Amino acid sequence: MGLNKKAVILLSGGLDSATVLYWAVNKGYRAQALIFDYGQRHRREVGSAKALCKKAGVPYRAISINLPWQGSSLLDKKSVLPKAKTVKDIGAHIPSTYVPGRNTLFLSYGLSLAEAAGAGAVMIGANALDYSGYPDCRPDFIAAMAKVFRLGTRAGRQGRPIRIIAPLLKLTKAQIIKLGNKLGVPYKLTWSCYSGGEKPCGTCDSCLLRAKGFSETKKKDPAGLYSQKRKTKI
């Protein structure tokens, strides 16, 4: 039996997961995307994710996740989003935008869909270099979830484990963008900003990491809005 090339892609509509989507298609996976609306401020991401799927010709499911508890500035519109003093400070601590259990939940839903659909893999855009410092983006966490995938499913117990594929885990933001540009990712359609405005704020951690990445590739951000407004050293 060959490799099961059916895969569920966890798609946020941001730069990273968009790159994973195109990576999967390029590698010959029969991809289906799973998009989450979990009450995030930047629900605009959800629209970006759907637009990306249409562009890539990939079917998707969008589901709402009910997290009635708070615990994150990403969900609570009243709290202030953090702003690192310099982009180097980002990732040194776990910021207030951390959503308790987010990637555990996303991967669990991905696992459930993958097993129900007979898919062999769940893909996630987690990366642990130019990232916000979230605990659930790090390699040891991904490895722990992979064990859960093996032990917690019928597929895994029957010797057909559903894999977690995180192709960006050890890439810098610039390396991700270079990869995506090769693959033809329409970054114009992606949305990275943590706030929910019409235009990216240019000052939140996510905007800053994106600006740093494009700056290092010496390419303009096609979304055209991610110029760095804060005077921080890149």
Add this chain to the structure above:
Amino acid sequence: MGLNKKAVILLSGGLDSATVLYWAVNKGYRAQALIFDYGQRHRREVGSAKALCKKAGVPYRAISINLPWQGSSLLDKKSVLPKAKTVKDIGAHIPSTYVPGRNTLFLSYGLSLAEAAGAGAVMIGANALDYSGYPDCRPDFIAAMAKVFRLGTRAGRQGRPIRIIAPLLKLTKAQIIKLGNKLGVPYKLTWSCYSGGEKPCGTCDSCLLRAKGFSETKKKDPAGLYSQKRKTKI
């Protein structure tokens, strides 16, 4: 710093998690229950879970989980529920009532609530002796999730891991019922049957395991309905 005695109890309304609820209260935990409606046939469980919380004086949250994919006879009303020939056959194979990723999802939601609420533990009624054979009820799975709890959270990374407590993991159904009777669990309020009728069917795996448990304790099931209708050897 003493042990964090705030705990989230995953409560289905069945016999096992009801016992865990009373166990937690008896051990001095400040319990809050988390109840899931995930489209199960036996949604009557949800009402049982709420009634148990009211009886025990424990606050609860009930949330809906959207699993638009099927993959289980427990969700698909058109499929036939499995019936083991004898109660000994139950658990030998993973039955069609298995819901892909269910306990992974439940524990992930529990993790998210626990971290947001500052709780130190998530409790689950999983047991792996008189059980249906589900992969996500076994000790190695619970251990793998405990590692996810340590690595995937701010709390865990900061040295305050949220524990998974599964006090029934290695008890037989009869031992669970004996424990619950000591603790005063109102088993009359619990619901175990997989089908969604007015009365328990008395023939599904779950009814059969319950009947076996009460039979071994030589006590009558106070719900009064779980007499064994099938002529199977216990």
